[in-house]
Amino acid sequence: MNLFKSQKFSxxxxxxxxxxxxxxxxxxIIYPLLITASSAFKAGNITAFDLSxxxxxxxDNFRRLFTETLYGxxxxxxxxxxxxxxxxQVAIVTLAGxxxxxxxxxxxxxxxxxxxxxxxxxTTAALTAFYVMALLFGALDQNWFLIFIYxxxxxxxxxxxxxxxxxxxxxxxxxxxxxxxxxxxxIFIQIVLPLVKPMLAVQALWxxxxxxxxxxxxxxLLRTPENFTVAIGLxxxxxxxxxxxxxxxxxxxxxxxxxxxxxxFMLQKNFVSGLTSxxxxx
Amino acid sequence: MKYxxxxxxxxxxxxxxxxxxxxxxxxNKQVFKGIVFLSxxxxxxxxxxxxxxxxxxxxxxxGSTPGEHHSLFMLIEGSLQILIIAIFLLFYIVNIFDxxxxxxxWVENKKVNTTMKSIMVNVSDSGFPYLLTIPAYLAxxxxxxxxxxxxxxxxxxNYDFYHIPPASLIDWVGFKNFFSIFFLSSYRxxxxxxxxxxxxxxxxxxTLQIVIGIFTAVVLNQKFIIAKRVFGIIFLLPWAVxxxxxxxxxxxxxxxxxxxxxxxVIPLIDSLxxxxxxxxxxxxxxxxxxxxxxxxxxxWLGFPYIYVLVSGILQxxxxxxxxxxxxxxxxxxKRFRHITxxxxxxxxxxxxxxxxxxxxxxxxxIYLFNEGGPGSIGAGAGSTDILISWIYKLTxxxxxxxxVAAAVTLFISAFVIIISLLVFKRTRAFxxxx
Numbered sequence: 001m002n003l004f005k006s007q008k009f010s011x012x013x014x015x016x017x018x019x020x021x022x023x024x025x026x027x028x029i030i031y032p033l034l035i036t037a038s039s040a041f042k043a044g045n046i047t048a049f050d051l052s053x054x055x056x057x058x059x060d061n062f063r064r065l066f067t068e069t070l071y072g073x074x075x076x077x078x079x080x081x082x083x084x085x086x087x088x089q090v091a092i093v094t095l096a097g098x099x100x101x102x103x104x105x106x107x108x109x110x111x112x113x114x115x116x117x118x119x120x121x122x123t124t125a126a127l128t129a130f131y132v133m134a135l136l137f138g139a140l141d142q143n144w145f146l147i148f149i150y151x152x153x154x155x156x157x158x159x160x161x162x163x164x165x166x167x168x169x170x171x172x173x174x175x176x177x178x179x180x181x182x183x184x185x186x187i188f189i190q191i192v193l194p195l196v197k198p199m200l201a202v203q204a205l206w207x208x209x210x211x212x213x214x215x216x217x218x219x220x221l222l223r224t225p226e227n228f229t230v231a232i233g234l235x236x237x238x239x240x241x242x243x244x245x246x247x248x249x250x251x252x253x254x255x256x257x258x259x260x261x262x263x264x265f266m267l268q269k270n271f272v273s274g275l276t277s278x279x280x281x282x
Numbered sequence: 283m284k285y286x287x288x289x290x291x292x293x294x295x296x297x298x299x300x301x302x303x304x305x306x307x308x309x310n311k312q313v314f315k316g317i318v319f320l321s322x323x324x325x326x327x328x329x330x331x332x333x334x335x336x337x338x339x340x341x342x343x344x345g346s347t348p349g350e351h352h353s354l355f356m357l358i359e360g361s362l363q364i365l366i367i368a369i370f371l372l373f374y375i376v377n378i379f380d381x382x383x384x385x386x387x388w389v390e391n392k393k394v395n396t397t398m399k400s401i402m403v404n405v406s407d408s409g410f411p412y413l414l415t416i417p418a419y420l421a422x423x424x425x426x427x428x429x430x431x432x433x434x435x436x437x438x439x440n441y442d443f444y445h446i447p448p449a450s451l452i453d454w455v456g457f458k459n460f461f462s463i464f465f466l467s468s469y470r471x472x473x474x475x476x477x478x479x480x481x482x483x484x485x486x487x488x489t490l491q492i493v494i495g496i497f498t499a500v501v502l503n504q505k506f507i508i509a510k511r512v513f514g515i516i517f518l519l520p521w522a523v524x525x526x527x528x529x530x531x532x533x534x535x536x537x538x539x540x541x542x543x544x545x546x547v548i549p550l551i552d553s554l555x556x557x558x559x560x561x562x563x564x565x566x567x568x569x570x571x572x573x574x575x576x577x578x579x580x581x582w583l584g585f586p587y588i589y590v591l592v593s594g595i596l597q598x599x600x601x602x603x604x605x606x607x608x609x610x611x612x613x614x615x616k617r618f619r620h621i622t623x624x625x626x627x628x629x630x631x632x633x634x635x636x637x638x639x640x641x642x643x644x645x646x647x648i649y650l651f652n653e654g655g656p657g658s659i660g661a662g663a664g665s666t667d668i669l670i671s672w673i674y675k676l677t678x679x680x681x682x683x684x685x686v687a688a689a690v691t692l693f694i695s696a697f698v699i700i701i702s703l704l705v706f707k708r709t710r711a712f713x714x715x716x
Contacts, residue, residue: 015506018501018504018507019507021501022501022502022507022513025498025517026513026516026517028582029516029517029519029520029582030516030519031547032528032531032532032535032542032582033519033523033528033531035531035535035542036527036528036531047540048534048535048537048540048541048542048545049531049534049535049542050542050545050546051542051546091417092417092418092421093418095414095415095417095418096414096415096417096418098414099411099414099415100415103410103411105408105411105412108411111415116706117699117703118422118426118427120639120695120698120699120702121426121430121695121698121699122643122670122691122694122695122698123425123426123429123430124643124645124670125433125643125670125673125691125694125695126429126430126432126433126691127673127674127677127678127687127691128432128433128436128441128677128684128687128688128691129428129429129430129432129433129436129688130429131677132354132357132358132432132436133358133428133429133432135354135355136354136355136358136359148421148424148425149425151421151425152421152422152424152425152426153425153426155418155421155422155425156422156426157636159418184410209524212524212526213524213525213526213646214646215526215645215646215649215650216645216646216649216670216674219678220674220677220678231524231526234526234527234530235526235530235650238530238533238534239653246534249530250531253527253530253531256524256527257522257523257524257527260522260523260524261519261522261523264518264521264522265515265518265522268518268590271590271594
């Protein structure tokens with residue numbers, strides 16, 4: 001009886017610590033997000049985020065964002081870069097991933113190793129090279145040059161992941177379709193592609209999100225404020241200690257974070273299978 | 283298969299003739315293929331005479347008259363030419379092997395495609411995989427390989443703020459930049475302290491996010507928990523919200539005098555826990571505390587990815603394994619060590635490694651939090667700069683040191699590649715299936 005009691009006690013103790021940990025972690029996550037978000041609705045020139053609810057609430061910051069700053073331009077620039085990057089990269093990576101999963105050809109293994117190695121090269125660190133290239137091609141301050149770098153840089157890793165996912169689609173399907181007389185393209189488009197939709201969605205989301213967060217190259221290669229992306233633009237609101245526009249920053253941040261988070265949660269179910277299948281198989 | 287003397291001669295002839303691409307194919311009676319190969323060869327000769335030779339000469343001299351010769355453009359055109367030659371060499375080798383292979387087919391009396399139509403059919407069939415990967419290779423050549431090649435070359439020049447074309451010339455200086463980084467005291471000291479902080483940062487921050495991620499996944503995987511989905515969604519938020527936004531917010535929150543951490547969180551902790559009196563912490567002005575803050579914020583940002591990954595793996599472990607272990611008398615800790623951990627590492631080890639290499643080059647976190655500061659440790663680096671943010675400062679500062687930055691870039695690339703290859707070999711995670 002005594003034993004039973006102590007077991008019960010330790011079970012409720014572990015329950016207590018479980019909930020304590022989960023709640024604490026939830027608070028640590030929500031707190032910074034909440035005080036940033038709430039600052040977007042505060043009137044007056046606030047200089048720091050904090051959790052106070054005695055402010056004057058207003059939507060004025062959003063109006064100022066679009067009338068007094070270049071935020072609209074930045075948003076549009078980033079959207080254009082993100083969408084084009086996403087479309088081109090997903091197309092290229094899908095073709096390459098499919099090929100590496102389905103065909104056996106000379107140089108396959110070697111080039112797969114090559115993808116794996118080149119994937120580790122931190123391309124953004126080749127700042128000077130990109131700068132010189134931009135000078136030669138007249139691409140300084142141009143969106144297309146960034147798109148070009150983002151697309152190329154994402155290919156090796158994502159081809160690996162894509163190939164891993166294609167590997168999970170049984171090859172019998174292709175073979176029976178081949179017996180029915182379907183050609184290369186028809187097997188690819190009509191049989192296999194529909195089965196990898198989850199991974200396509202994940203790849204598209206990541207390719208889309210990357211340009212929103214990339215700072216180093218965009219900061220160095222984009223020169224006029226009208227051509228900035230949101231990451232660089234928003235930083236100009238807070239990196240000048242004399243003239244901080246913290247509330248404007250918060251308002252601008254919300255308009256990015258909310259749509260991206262919604263997309264993220266819509267596709268979140270696909271993440272796990274995409275991640276694990278890509279990592280384990282060669 | 284054994285060949286007689288005559289056959290061997292045929293094969294040798296085809297191989298020797300293909301020293302001029304196309305001739306070997308003509309010899310094999312593949313006229314169409316021969317014409318295509320010969321035209322590629324002629325095209326390359328024309329290109330070499332028209333542009334290539336001059337580009338290579340320019341690459342070697344980097345110009346002689348300031349104002350007239352633009353050393354940078356000469357350097358980049360020269361590297362483009364190197365790339366073209368490399369691609370041609372690849373074609374050249376393929377050409378020789380092709381001639382040899384087809385000659386063998388003739389000798390063995392096997393079917394050889396000689397007409398244009400049958401060759402086209404053959405190309406579209408066996409060439410299909412190559413065709414599909416061409417876009418990937420083109421994009422990688424120009425967005426990765428070419429920049430790396432240019433970086434490699436720049437690292438051996440004296441390109442800096444004293445030498446900015448077209449006003450002045452750039453010259454080759456051999457290993458001078460590498461020598462400065464490793465042996466010259468002004469650069470060496472900075473390099474060594476930036477490198478050691480980069481390694482400490484990578485190990486601490488990444489291990490922290492992995493530990494929190496695994497722990498959270500295991501805790502949340504218990505059956506009795508209510509509102510699992512709510513917690514699950516909250517724990518994903520740091521991943522869902524773009525990192526640059528949260529880093530900039532944290533940067534504001536960790537401000538020494540007005541930030542929320544010092545004005546709200548620490549007073550709250552002090553009042554809740556009677557034995558602790560933290561007081562205001564110099565998060566942004568003391569290098570030690572800045573480092574602590576950066577590592578904690580990265581733990582916050584990075585754990586959801588691991589958490590999602592590990593949750594997925596946990597659900598795939600069959601329940602019977604735990605039941606069997608329980609019957610054998612294994613306690614919770616033993617079950618975790620012998621069932622859960624091996625399962626996680628078997629699947630997730632390669633992803634953990636990419637997390638380490640990712641943080642090694644996590645420019646956004648370091649730069650957006652405190653711009654690598656506080657203070658300076660010489661040669662343009664701040665006290666929390668990691669190698670990649672130092673490169674950024676060397677390149678974008680008021681007195682840019684492009685060539686030194688390029689040398690450091692080469693160092694990081696080599697470092698990251700060697701370390702990850704070693705680990706990949708050990709974990710055997712990337713073994714090919716065939």
